[in-house]
Amino acid sequence: xxxxxxxxxxxxxxxxxxxxxxxxxxxxxxxxxxxxxxxxxxxxxxxxxxxxxxxxxxxxxxxxxxxxxxxxxxxxxxxxxxxxxxxxxxxxxxxxxxxxxxxxxxxxxxxxxxxxxxxxxxxxxxxxxxxxxxxxxxxxxxxxxxxxxxxxxxxxxxxxxxxxxxxxxxxxxxxxxxxxxxxxxxxxxxxxxxxxxxxxxxxxxxxxxxxxxxxxxxxxxxxxxxxx
Amino acid sequence: xxxxxxxxxxxxxxxxxxxxxxxxxxxxxxxxxxxxxxxxxxxxxxxxxxxxxxxxxxxxxxxxxxxxxxxxxxxxxxxxxxxxxxxxxxxxxxxxxxxxxxxxxxxxxxxxxxxxxxxxxxxxxxxxxxxxxxxxxxxxxxxxxxxxxxxxxxxxxxxxxxxxxxxxxxxxxxxxxxxxxxxxxxxxxxxxxxxxxxxxxxxxxxxxxxxxxxxxxxxxxxxxxxxxxxxxxxxxxxxxxxxxxxxxxxxxxxxxxxxxxxxxxxxxxxxxxxxxxxxxxxxxxxxxxxxxxxxxxxxxxxxxxxxxxxxxxxxxxxxxxxxxxxxxxxxxxxxxxxxxxxxxxxxxxxxxxxxxxxxxxxxxxxxxxxxxxxxxxxxxxxxxxxxxxxxxxxxxxxxxxxxxxxxxxxxxxxxxxxxxxxxxxxxxxxxxxxxxxxxxxxxxxxxxxxxxxxxxxxxxx
Numbered sequence: 001x002x003x004x005x006x007x008x009x010x011x012x013x014x015x016x017x018x019x020x021x022x023x024x025x026x027x028x029x030x031x032x033x034x035x036x037x038x039x040x041x042x043x044x045x046x047x048x049x050x051x052x053x054x055x056x057x058x059x060x061x062x063x064x065x066x067x068x069x070x071x072x073x074x075x076x077x078x079x080x081x082x083x084x085x086x087x088x089x090x091x092x093x094x095x096x097x098x099x100x101x102x103x104x105x106x107x108x109x110x111x112x113x114x115x116x117x118x119x120x121x122x123x124x125x126x127x128x129x130x131x132x133x134x135x136x137x138x139x140x141x142x143x144x145x146x147x148x149x150x151x152x153x154x155x156x157x158x159x160x161x162x163x164x165x166x167x168x169x170x171x172x173x174x175x176x177x178x179x180x181x182x183x184x185x186x187x188x189x190x191x192x193x194x195x196x197x198x199x200x201x202x203x204x205x206x207x208x209x210x211x212x213x214x215x216x217x218x219x220x221x222x223x224x225x226x227x228x
Numbered sequence: 229x230x231x232x233x234x235x236x237x238x239x240x241x242x243x244x245x246x247x248x249x250x251x252x253x254x255x256x257x258x259x260x261x262x263x264x265x266x267x268x269x270x271x272x273x274x275x276x277x278x279x280x281x282x283x284x285x286x287x288x289x290x291x292x293x294x295x296x297x298x299x300x301x302x303x304x305x306x307x308x309x310x311x312x313x314x315x316x317x318x319x320x321x322x323x324x325x326x327x328x329x330x331x332x333x334x335x336x337x338x339x340x341x342x343x344x345x346x347x348x349x350x351x352x353x354x355x356x357x358x359x360x361x362x363x364x365x366x367x368x369x370x371x372x373x374x375x376x377x378x379x380x381x382x383x384x385x386x387x388x389x390x391x392x393x394x395x396x397x398x399x400x401x402x403x404x405x406x407x408x409x410x411x412x413x414x415x416x417x418x419x420x421x422x423x424x425x426x427x428x429x430x431x432x433x434x435x436x437x438x439x440x441x442x443x444x445x446x447x448x449x450x451x452x453x454x455x456x457x458x459x460x461x462x463x464x465x466x467x468x469x470x471x472x473x474x475x476x477x478x479x480x481x482x483x484x485x486x487x488x489x490x491x492x493x494x495x496x497x498x499x500x501x502x503x504x505x506x507x508x509x510x511x512x513x514x515x516x517x518x519x520x521x522x523x524x525x526x527x528x529x530x531x532x533x534x535x536x537x538x539x540x541x542x543x544x545x546x547x548x549x550x551x552x553x554x555x556x557x558x559x560x561x562x563x564x565x566x567x568x569x570x571x572x573x574x575x576x577x578x579x580x581x582x583x584x585x586x587x588x589x590x591x592x593x594x595x596x597x598x599x600x601x602x603x604x605x606x607x608x609x610x611x612x613x614x615x616x617x618x619x620x621x622x623x624x625x626x627x628x629x630x631x632x633x634x635x636x637x638x639x640x641x642x643x644x645x646x647x648x649x650x651x652x653x654x655x656x657x658x659x660x661x662x663x664x665x666x667x668x669x670x671x672x673x674x675x676x677x678x679x680x681x682x683x684x685x686x687x688x689x
Contacts, residue, residue: 028282029282029286030282031282032281032282032283032285033281033282033283034281035525035530035532036525036528037279037281037283038281038283039522039525039532040532041530041531041532044530044531044532045531045532056362060360060362066357067357067358067600067604068296068300068357068358068359068360071299072296072299075294075296079294079360134293137295138309138311139295139298139304139309139311139314140293140294140295140298141311142311142312142314142317143293143295143311143314143316143317143320144293145293148292148293151292194289194290194291194292196289196290197290197292197361200286200290200361201290201360201361203286204283204286204287204290204361204362204363205361205362207283207362208356208362208364209362211364214532215521215532216521216576216577216578216579217577217578217579217580218579220578220579220580222582223579223580223581223582225579226357226579226603227581227602227603227604228357
């Protein structure tokens with residue numbers, strides 16, 4: 001039966017592709033760094049590199065932590081709302097953790113379903129707002145391509161279908177299966193598409209942080225580091 | 229036609245070659261020939277497979293087209309927010325496309341890419357501070373410039389400039405003899421005013437080796453005299469090298485990495501030869517960027533540092549003000565409102581914003597910050613070689629609008645600008661807008677305020 005199939009072998013394959021894929025992305029990225037081509041002495045001035053990397057991660061992961069986030073307060077709000085929802089909801093959803101416990105004999109702490117609902121709605125609303133922004137602002141519309149819309153669709157689908165399945169809208173079994181498939185599509189898509197920023201965000205932020213931290217002023221006495 | 233007589237893939241390595249290129253006034257024939265220049269796709273592809281590694285590849289790939297870079301770019305702001313001025317668009321439609329097509333493009337594509345790489349980006353790196361992924365389009369445009377240069381698609385002046393570095397190890401046709409002559413002449417001119425002043429040439433083991441921008445010996449020799457006076461007043465043990473005195477790098481603007489290496493190695497050789505304790509670089513932004521920030525990498529120095537510690541002029545000034553070697557007469561502080569032009573190359577990209585503020589607090593009573601300032605300041609509008617390219621004069625002038633507004637908003641009419649490029653751009657800005665804006669390097673301002681030790685003051689006869 002389809003349900004057994006998507007929750008069994010396909011789920012397993014998706015998870016393997018996801019974990020192997022993102023690991024490979026990170027490993028290949030690091031192996032492809034070249035001190036001479038990038039003009040950053042990654043392995044020589046390590047202390048400064050680490051400081052720069054941490055500053056780069058810290059300020060950018062902090063809502064309104066950088067000037068870029070601050071000058072666009074509304075976009076920033078929805079970007080953070082979207083990402084917090086996308087990351088937290090699936091990991092801490094009680095239904096997911098029951099499956100985890102069943103299949104792998106471990107689970108994370110869980111959030112109340114009501115909170116999961118709110119987070120899901122936040123994800124969907126944020127995505128719609130950012131989509132409208134993409135369509136309305138010429139500077140964003142002009143650079144947007146098909147892949148960008150796909151990225152949004154792939155991200156939103158599991159949330160929309162999960163919401164429908166949970167609230168038993170129409171054929172709940174149908175929505176559950178679509179939800180699982182859409183989740184698997186997302187997992188598989190992450191290593192191979194722009195959704196790879198799931199891990200590559202950390203790689204590129206660390207890299208540019210090291211660049212500023214080592215080469216572009218980070219080693220100057222009396223300078224605390226790039227003012228993100 | 230594959231290779232033109234002016235426009236071709238060869239580098240310029242001789243005096244004759246430079247004269248030949250210069251004979252084609254404004255590059256008129258040069259650009260015409262460029263339209264028919266053949267693109268060596270295999271060579272581009274080979275360069276990509278050797279040099280397009282994870283950093284650049286990832287940057288090109290993961291850009292989510294969020295558009296947060298748009299407002300970070302002064303060209304975008306100065307050109308009525310034209311969507312084709314969004315940094316992401318500019319790099320994706322040039323380098324991105326070139327990578328996608330594996331270098332299989334025509335001369336028209338390459339010329340458009342050239343126009344974008346040199347007239348829509350000054351490599352100020354400001355966008356890298358606004359992209360959540362830290363994508364630095366300035367770095368990518370620098371890389372693209374290298375590809376374009378290797379294929380002969382480079383603005384005429386940039387090709388000449390890179391050739392100058394190859395021939396003279398200077399951005400202009402100044403030989404070691406010319407340089408030494410100028411220095412000796414400036415010593416003669418200045419020693420009457422400051423008793424005991426000397427400009428030591430090739431002195432070994434000095435505390436400071438001082439290096440300059442070729443424009444100084446060529447067009448503004450008084451700058452060398454002022455530097456000498458300030459080193460003299462502060463009692464510094466300093467010297468200038470007879471060879472390896474030039475800090476700048478049009479080669480960097482051109483994307484001629486081989487010439488970049490030749491250039492910085494001439495300076496590093498001077499360091500090795502004369503064994504100074506430190507190097508001080510004149511008031512120039514890109515010179516510092518080239519020789520101190522990027523240079524060690526071109527030369528393959530594994531610690532990423534110059535052979536001896538190298539500091540920018542503002543660092544030296546801040547130091548001698550702090551340690552009291554340079555004493556200023558507080559009554560001579562600038563009274564009128566004054567602002568400071570943060571150079572991308574040594575403020576954003578070398579962390580010297582605090583030193584600049586300290587200096588301003590010592591010389592100005594009414595210092596006004598531009599908004600935004602420090603690391604987030606906008607490019608003057610003339611960086612990346614743009615000041616010197618005739619083909620893009622119109623684009624350059626249009627781009628000055630942002631800096632003009634920033635300056636006018638401060639209410640100050642005097643701009644302290646310790647960077648040759650910024651200094652030029654602000655001078656040209658005044659030609660366009662005629663608002664009575666004035667601009668100055670630090671040296672003349674400091675000299676007006678400096679308390680000169682008694683024994684250096686000439687006695688009236």
